[in-house]
Amino acid sequence: MMxxxxxxxxxxxxxxxxxxxxxxxxxxxxxxVFDLARVGLLGLADDFFLPYVLxxxxxxxxxxxxxxxxxxxxxxxxxxxxSLAAMSxxxxxxxxxxxxxxxxxxxxxxxxxxxxxxxxxxxxxxxxLLALLFSNAHRVWALGPWLRKKASPAxxxxxxxxxxxxxxxxxxxxxxxxxxxxxxxxxxxxHHPVLYRIxxxxxxxxxxxxxxxxxxxxxxxGGWFTIVMELGSILIVTRFAPWWAVAGIGMHLxxxxxxxxxxxxxxxxxLYPVLLAPWLGPRLAKLSSDRRRPRATATPSSTSSVPxxxxxxxxxxxHDGR
Amino acid sequence: MHQDADRSGGWRAHARAVVTMMAVGxxxxxxxPGLDYLKASAYRSNTQRxxxxxxxxxxxxxxxxLAAEVNLHLRRPLTRKLGGIQRVFRARQSWHLxxxxxxxxxxxxxxxxxxxxxxxxxxxxxWREAELRMRRMRPIMETTAKDPKAKNTAGMVRWIVTAARExxxxxxxxxxxxxxxxxxxxxxxxxxxxxxxxPSWEVPAAVVQKASG
Numbered sequence: 001m002m003x004x005x006x007x008x009x010x011x012x013x014x015x016x017x018x019x020x021x022x023x024x025x026x027x028x029x030x031x032x033v034f035d036l037a038r039v040g041l042l043g044l045a046d047d048f049f050l051p052y053v054l055x056x057x058x059x060x061x062x063x064x065x066x067x068x069x070x071x072x073x074x075x076x077x078x079x080x081x082x083s084l085a086a087m088s089x090x091x092x093x094x095x096x097x098x099x100x101x102x103x104x105x106x107x108x109x110x111x112x113x114x115x116x117x118x119x120x121x122x123x124x125x126x127x128x129l130l131a132l133l134f135s136n137a138h139r140v141w142a143l144g145p146w147l148r149k150k151a152s153p154a155x156x157x158x159x160x161x162x163x164x165x166x167x168x169x170x171x172x173x174x175x176x177x178x179x180x181x182x183x184x185x186x187x188x189x190x191h192h193p194v195l196y197r198i199x200x201x202x203x204x205x206x207x208x209x210x211x212x213x214x215x216x217x218x219x220x221x222g223g224w225f226t227i228v229m230e231l232g233s234i235l236i237v238t239r240f241a242p243w244w245a246v247a248g249i250g251m252h253l254x255x256x257x258x259x260x261x262x263x264x265x266x267x268x269x270x271l272y273p274v275l276l277a278p279w280l281g282p283r284l285a286k287l288s289s290d291r292r293r294p295r296a297t298a299t300p301s302s303t304s305s306v307p308x309x310x311x312x313x314x315x316x317x318x319h320d321g322r
Numbered sequence: 323m324h325q326d327a328d329r330s331g332g333w334r335a336h337a338r339a340v341v342t343m344m345a346v347g348x349x350x351x352x353x354x355p356g357l358d359y360l361k362a363s364a365y366r367s368n369t370q371r372x373x374x375x376x377x378x379x380x381x382x383x384x385x386x387x388l389a390a391e392v393n394l395h396l397r398r399p400l401t402r403k404l405g406g407i408q409r410v411f412r413a414r415q416s417w418h419l420x421x422x423x424x425x426x427x428x429x430x431x432x433x434x435x436x437x438x439x440x441x442x443x444x445x446x447x448x449w450r451e452a453e454l455r456m457r458r459m460r461p462i463m464e465t466t467a468k469d470p471k472a473k474n475t476a477g478m479v480r481w482i483v484t485a486a487r488e489x490x491x492x493x494x495x496x497x498x499x500x501x502x503x504x505x506x507x508x509x510x511x512x513x514x515x516x517x518x519x520x521p522s523w524e525v526p527a528a529v530v531q532k533a534s535g
Binding site: 173175200205 | 418
């Protein structure tokens, strides 16, 4: 009984290169920034974020929307502006935890204001940014501390990365199990496989349903691959996580290439640095040591996922690559 | 030294491990794979239970019934007590992403004064495609194509008409039509539509029809 617990204690206490979580922070916030910026560039901010009576599209609003009491008719524009600005600051690493919390709350209220436009990936990114509040990700590769000449931590504990890994298991496993609970068509061999219908659905897919019909065996195989990936997501909490992530990257790039889902694939991939940490860590450490010393004398790459100069999770060494 | 002490079991390490495990546990409780997709009424009646055993076999059926009981009497009450925090952050832990795709091919067509300017997925009739394809717009477009009585269709049709009047100021008639068909969609039929005309430009209720198209 004690051995698994000790293993868990050791696992969440292992120091991890703080830049990996900083990557997640930057990528996750950037996805939201680009998405909101695109809304603005297309001139759709008022259409999405004003109520129907004021000219907006949606007549559906969530009862958890509370800031309309403060801002009245300007609620939509205010939330849109605050979300965009705060998420940009999070990506840049300015303002620390208070700004990150504000960004999450404002973006949540924006979702309550326009529920049809707030999808699963938005919830995933909010959960991720919420988890990152409990790490020092906001202090690494961050403009704020850099301008104030404050040292950024070289490592963080692995607690938040472990949370994110289990979170991804929950997301993928739920998706896989609910697919199989609704229909066995995902694993049947049939003429119009589920994946074919999804990818060639004119409303969301990029493929022409008539032309794509000729590739039925490919869609059957793709369906099986999807189920294997989602049910196999338990590998995310094992040492095989980076290998699973390689297949996951392929899956999400495939989704991005064949469907109009906006930031969905990019939002999911924003979490992947955590899965690729065993590979990324040593490369980041090597990058740091290469920059510190002339190339001719650089040492071979480390096998550790922790920078060579870091002593513990509490160390505060400024990265050379700032 | 500090690192070694921390990893081998200093109180900080244990506290961190406990808190992380609680957070992971909460996420899995709120969004238990499989159970969160199960309705409260699942496997409640004797008929449902008999069917489950017939369909899944004696062991599988009993496991499904047990899972439904645990879900109803343990997970759901706990979720109600602990799940409130999700609303604050709009971070509901329920992940049935992209289950089975649509059962029908559906396309939305926009005609301005009788001329087709947009058809979902069409190579050339792609008026305002960037906006109509935008991920926040797509779910409402899907609803517009699927359910003529849905709450947001009036706003969607109004948006299309307003945009059409901006781009075609001389227009007197804008039609928004939903075409349906079986996969692969070689033949589609008109399912429902809206015809909005000058000078009032008021969006009427949808006309549901099933003419061949």
